[in-house]
Amino acid sequence: MKLHEHQAKQIFADAGIPVPESRLASSVSEVLDAVDEIGFPAAIKAQVHVGGRGKAGGIKIAGDREEAETYAEEILGMDLKGYTVEKVLVEAGVDFVDELYVGVTMDRGEGRPVAMVSTEGGVDIEQVAEETPEAIAREHVDPSFGMQPYQARKAVYDADVPREFARDVSGILSTLYDLFDERDASEIEVNPVMITSDDEVVAADAVMNIDEDALFRQPELAELEDEAYEDDLERKAGEYDLDYVRLSGNVGIIGNGAGLVMTTLDLVDYYGGEPANFLDIGGGAKAERVRNALDLVFSDPNVESVVFNIFGGITRGDEVARGINEALSAFETVPKPVVVRLAGTNAEEGMEILDTDLVDVEPTLEEAVQRAIANTEEVTEE
Template sequence: MRLHEYQAKDVFADAGIPTPPSALATTVEEVVEQAEEIGYPVAVKAQVHVGGRGKAGGILLAEDETEAREAAEDILGMDLKGYTVEKVLVEGAVDFKNELYVGVTMDRGAGQPVAMVSTQGGVDIEEVAAEDPEAIAREHIDPAFGMHPYQARKAVYDAGVPKEVARDVASVLTTLYDLWEDTDASDAEINPLMITEDDEVIAADAVLNVDDDALFRHADLAEMEDEAAEDDLEAKANEYGFDYVRLDGNVGIIGNGAGLVMTTLDLVDYYGGEPANFLDIGGGAKAERVTNALDMVFSDENVDAVVFNIFGGITRGDEVAKGINEALGQFDQIPKPVVVRLAGTNAEEGREILNDELVTVEETLEGAVQRTVEYAEDEQ
């Protein structure tokens, strides 16, 4: 479960992490009222589950009532990467001199939690990791013992955090790890952790994603689930019985098995693309399920091309191909390029059946992913 920023900040503040004064608003008048109470300048921040809100116009600063009203009118109701903004966080603006990143997640390669610190906060941390990985200090944690104080200090020191605030940043990192562990989170991040002119540290953003399977242990967090509402596509996925996660890229991914979909995600990233979703339609690929899956992916305005990775096991490849043809035949016009990789039982027969006027057929997964990434780049 992904918490909204305002929900995560409540959790962080309760744990002792400094956060700016803030209040939730759902109307223009509420934004103005809350801004007056907090005191200008304020930031008006869209509360939707997407990254890059600032670049997309979902975060605006306001110096007075007129600007607060204009910001609220611009953001409330806007379509932000496929999400309709229905609520905003009105937050006291922070006068800062530096922005840091701190985060805790699971390093599945190492099989351990990892705490991370970087002095390049305020930007997409994935970009930092790709372009300058040495800019992120990492400290692996033995979950049997938790984070030792020296590990937090080491991560802060290795990142090059100024000594004036090093102790406070280490304290925030330790608290963040404790929260990550206590809430059964998959990710806990602050980006940016702002450093003020008075050398105070303040969490200007908050990310907390909790494992759905652990919510029975966290009644207080489970109560937030309805408030952290799904977007229309996620709701539709539940209706169809699909395992679906919306991402920020433009390459739509459909597969019939979690392993197949995860592999496809990795290859899209490897070949320079950005996945738009994780969509597992489950065993088999009958026409109705294929139609529903394509309808979902085509409805995502971020998607520029779709890769369909199907393995015919119990369901034969020729039956899968018939299902894909039937599903695509129900669309008056195929809105986005579709690439199909079909393997397994009767895969060759299935590839011959596929209508190559509607889809591009590739024999290998690598070829299918590369072709889809190319299509997505051409569409931009």
């Protein structure tokens, strides 16, 4: 779950991280009231869950009241990468002389959180990591012990942060790690941390993403979720109580068990396809659950074919086959070609039940995946 900048900054400020004075506004008049209180220069910043707001025209610096009104009219209501801007953060301008990056995320390769500091602030950290990885100082943290003070100092010194600002920057890094740990964050960063002309260190931006599986432990953060940014398909998956993650490809994937689904995703990629989703119907899936899974995958306009991979343990092959038949027979024409691979408990019974006028059946997972990919290519040619 992503927090808006103004929400993350309030959390940062409560934890002791210096942030510029700001006001949230949802109308031009509120923007003008805010700049009257804050003064000039003032930044007017669109509050939407997208990156690159500045390049897209979602952040403007107003030097006077007339500019503030003009920028407020331009930004409020604008379409910013597919989202309508309904609120802006009006923030005191910062006279800065340098920009830094400070953040904490999970390094899944190492299986531990990693704290990062870079003097390349103000630039996408992904771009820095790709083009000049040596510009990012990294310090892995053992979650059993948390970030030690010497680790924060080491990351700051390794990044060549000027010595006179090292204490303040390491303090921000330590606080970010504490918030990362205490608030079940998956990512937390400030880009940029600005060093002002008065030699102050200020968090000029704020990113904080929360692990959705941990929201039951963070009820006050769960209340901050902006439902306007929730994916419609993932909302529908929640209603069906299905484990679903939407991806960017065109091959829909359904399986019973997370490992089986991940294997299917890997094979789709291996054979040159692009997975459209992760969808685990779980063990012991009944016909209704199978129908819901197909309805969900068919609802994704990017999906051009579906591979259904079932290995029966608790899940019975005949129940799955019955669910597939019931789901597909409801259509005059099956909306997307479906390939089924059944193995395990009652697989033979399931194969006898399956209506092969509605689905393609393959004996192995590899053949099923390759058939599904071929189906997407046929759809593309058409």
